[in-house]
Amino acid sequence: MKAIxxxxxxxxxxxxxxxxxxxxxxxxxxxxxxxxxxxxxxGDFLFIQNLYPEPKKPHFPRQTAGNHGAGIVEAVGANVMLEPGTLVAFSYYNSWAEYSVVPAEWLIPLPAGYPIERAGQLVNPITAWDLLADSRVQPGQWLAVTAGYSSISTMVMQFAQRRGINVIAIVRRRHQSLDLKELGAAAVLDLSDLKTGIRDAVIEITGSAGLSGVIDHVGGPVSGELIRTLALGGQMVINGGMSAERFELHNFDVLLSSVEIRANIYRYFFSPPVEADRPVLREIIDIFGQPGFHVPVGGIHPLAEFKLAVTNSLDRADLGKQMFRM
Structure with a gap:
């Protein structure tokens, strides 16, 4: 079989x-x-660079890349209840290949006919759902999301809009190809066209309310500014580090506003789904599968086009999610 x-x-x-x-x-x-x-x-790139903690480590030679995907159950071992022919999604290992063997406990059954380009990225709506919950932002309050054009950020915006939460999308540069306000952002903060400091811009947008939460995929000085813009009791949820730069804080930046800085680890990074997760997974799968839920897909590639898929993912997040179709 072919594999990357x-x-x-x-x-x-x-x-x-x-x-x-x-x-x-x-x-x-x-x-x-x-x-x-x-x-x-x-996260697939972090695995390739051996940046994940144990036990998520590559094994050589010929480690298959990719940690998330979807497919059809072809055959099962003993003590597996899933029927061959079932469409399933998973977050495990070895997804950038024509076939993968996965412990059954990691498989999430999907309805027959579920959109294939959405089934293969179920990790993203699950992550977006959990990030919004971790932010603890309530209806009517303000949430800032960095890397506004990323797939997860656009999903956070749509989940937030359904809950009446106001979102400021932070972007390095505004692109005409995708209107984030159509996806649920109440405002878009273009860092390349900023006339004032980030704090002043946020205060103006929020009517002096400030931010109740930040979901950050980037890091760097912008993250420090956003933390200092959090209202009393606000949350900073860190989900990535796209920037190589660091941010600086004084203890009082945290203490005097009683803010909390926390990490989000994908809920199925270390352990598989459990029975108690089924209701929320069904809700996420249902919402994510609806035609009105916008999922920007920037390219659907055969495995042989992996170089283009990787390059677009690294350099052109504004295009949308890159997918392999086997």
Whole structure:
């Protein structure tokens, strides 16, 4: 079968290649999934660079890349209740390939006919849902989201709009190809066209209310400014680090406003779904699958076009999510 693999730690631009490898064999408790789609995510690049903690580490030679995707159950091992033919999504390993073997407990069944380009990126709406919950922002309050054109940020905006939460989308530069206000942003803060400081701009937009929460995918000095703009009891939720720069704070920036800075770790990073998760997963899957929920897909590629998919993901987030279709 075809798979995108790598033999050493490094930049995804440099170490990935397409190869023929054997179809994996199913053991007890596992399912063989014929992949139909897989998303390209920043976390996939962290895995390739060996930046994730144990146990999410690559194993050589020919480690298959990709951690999230969807496919059809082809065969199952002993003690697996899923029926062959079931469409499933998962966050595990080895998704950038024509077939993957996944422990059944990690598989999330989807309705037949669920949109394939959405099934392959279920990690994103789950993450967006949890980020919004972690921010603790209430209806009528203000939330800032950095990397406003990223897939997860656009999903946060849409979930927030459904709950009556006001969102300021922070972008490095506004693009005409995607109107974030149509996706639920109450305001867009273009850093390339900023006439005042970030704090002053936010205070003006919010009518002096300030921010009750920040969801940050970037880091750097902008993050420090946003923290200092949080209202009393506000939350900063860190979900990424796209910038190589750092931010600085004084203890009083946190203490005097009683703000909280916390990390978001994807809920299925270390452990698989449990039965108690089923109701919220059904709700997320239902909303995410609706035609009115906008999901910018920037490119659907065969595995052979992995270089283009990786480059677009790294350099052109404004295009939308890059996907593989097998």
């Amino acid at each position: 693999v790598f033999d050493e730690i490094g930049s995804p631009r440099d170490v990935l290649y397409l190869d023929d490898i054997p179809v994996p064999q199913v053991s007890d408790g596992e399912a063989l999934v014929r992949m139909v789609s897989a998303s390209v995510n920043p």
